[in-house]
Amino acid sequence: MGIGKSSLSVQPAEIQIPTCLSPPNQIRRVFDTFVRPSMWGKCYAKELERLNIALDEEKCRLERTIQEFREEHVRMKSEYESTIAAVKMVEQDKEALQSTTAALMENLSALETEKRSILDTLEQSESQNSRLSQVTRKLQVTLRGIEDETLSLLEEKEDIENRYQENELRAKVLEEEKQIISQQSSHLLSSLNDLLSQKDLAESELRLEVSARLEAENRLKSAQDSVQHLEGALQTDISPSALRNKILPDVKKLRMFFEHVAEEARLDANMPVIMKNAVYARKSLAKKARSHILEQSRVEKAKTLGLDVTEAANGTAPLKRSLSFMISKNSLKPTLSRSLSARGSSGAMSRSRAKPQKLSNVGNTSSLLSVSEGD
16 A cells, blocks of 8 residues: 655755746756656555555455354344243252152151051061961062052152252353353454444544545645746746745745655655554454454363363364253153052052152253254
């Protein structure tokens, strides 16, 4: 984006006010030597146009990047809401498991009490073995049923405890994912604000360039008018003192014009590099911010899933997660049910127990919690 005005480096000390009359062709030669090389309006306009094109392209790229960040923000928001819903379902499942565990513990204590009473009855019946042999056999059968049912209840209790631990782990993982999504949303919002500020900065720089161009064109027009005045004054027949007084303001204007041109040439020698570095710095900043956010997201997801962080950072490991990985190979039963055999004595003791409530909502919650996400 170089403007190419190094050829206009004219030192102000080289311009001298003529002390005597000079022919018009000499004034024309002075104008051709100093003024005409400074007519860089067309070249400057072309460079400014190229600069405008580059700024427009940068603006379009920034707008596309902003749109991508907005879409990413919407997607992360939906994930955040689904995670909150899953946490609520896990809490409901946990409450259901706690209530079922309490009911099973009460049932187990009742069975233990019944077992003790049956053992007492069995001890009493042993003294009357001759008369109560049939009752003893029935009580033994009932006792075996109670023991089997006790073992079944213990297994179900262990199963429920395992489910409770898994739900606790699910809730912990979901809470970590909720925090990660919240952090990523804040990073995306900060990056979006940075890109918007960079867009405003580019537009302000463009306005400054346009105003500088208009000011330069006005100065060039004033210098051309001064040269025309000098030519007209030199062609008139007046005294040298009057001519000097007449052309002195125009000469001062030309001198100020050339001094300003020399100063601009000195400043513009480094301007292309500065502007180029500024554009590249904005591009690099946006690219680094986006890559940093993506890399941080990969590492956090890899840590959440227990994957190798090095492979996740290199992009060799697939970043797909599913909360069902916490369920062991021997998956838990979706429903817990048990049937109690009818127990009774010789027409006096007959009791049947109802089946406990099935934990169908546990299976439904486990299926709803299998959330999978692609990188």
